[in-house]
Amino acid sequence: MTRALSALLLSLCLACGSTNDDPPNPGGEACQRYSFPLSDTSSSSHVSSCSSTGCGNGENPPNSGMHCPTWLSCRSFDTEQPRCSWIHNLEHGHAVFLYNCPEGCPDEVAKLEDAMAKAAVGSNGVRRALVAPDSQLPKRFAALLWRRTYLMDAVDPDAITCLLALQDVDANEPGLTCPQ
Template sequence: MPPLHRAALPALLLAPLLACSSTEPDCSRYQLQLSPPPESSTHVACTSATCGDGMNPPTSGYHCSSTLSCKTYDTEQNRCVWLHNLEHGHAVFLYNCPEGCPDIVASLEALRQEAAIGGNGGIRAIVAPDSQLPNRVAALLWRRAWVSDTVDPDAVRCLLNRQDDEAPEPYLSCPP
């Protein structure tokens, strides 16, 4: 083997190891909750009290037949409606700050920009207040949740890495 090729051999052997290193967060350290498959994901009236899977916040179960546009809302949205967004593989970021929390909202809006893009070019995520949250912040996918009192961008990114994994109707576009 010529000397040039011998010098390149160690680099070639190390290349697969270097390719495995990543700047991705270590997702095993976050409490990303996975709920059991829902008994039903049937459509119900948007005024129904049987909406969701009994969890708070809900991540699956009975939901409305309509969906929300994927954007940031400054008013609370009907849980039965955004549950249908989850079924389509959309992310939903919620916050509970009755006294206001512009820093949390800004962080969630920035993370919304990192969600998957639909075939129509729209970001497949929603940000909205939710007064029923037991914590200040929640990031949701179908059957998956991360809840906390502060925004942790790495935890939310870990959740977004699973965006369409459990969704019954994954990869659907969302109207902007």
């Protein structure tokens, strides 16, 4: 009995303990300084065309809402992609990392690609995230999940790690794989 109790206490202590290698969780102390509020619920229906102006939830950038029936592969793009498509990725629980750097910002894009490499992995082994430019962003960078947006003037890897702890939490169709 004493041996079993000791083992139980040890396992509880290990579960509660944290090292600097542990990623922060959404309720963890390291993430408390960030806010990733949920946007209002909106329709998640499909529109007839990916060029439709009816896509999104009215926010900039949109983080939910009506979207086209096709989604994007999970990779880094160097050309702007239709918002209607990556909204569909968000619905599937994918993370979307966007940048608006007309003058170029390869070091910051590399940080977004590093963040993409920390996203959840689908059953097909592909990281469920994408990186793409977006000329309509109100700030230089954005990290998005379904109904959550984090806007930045400079890429904040710690904030993105905290946001990624929420991946799939609110998505309509969480955990779906993404083609590469």
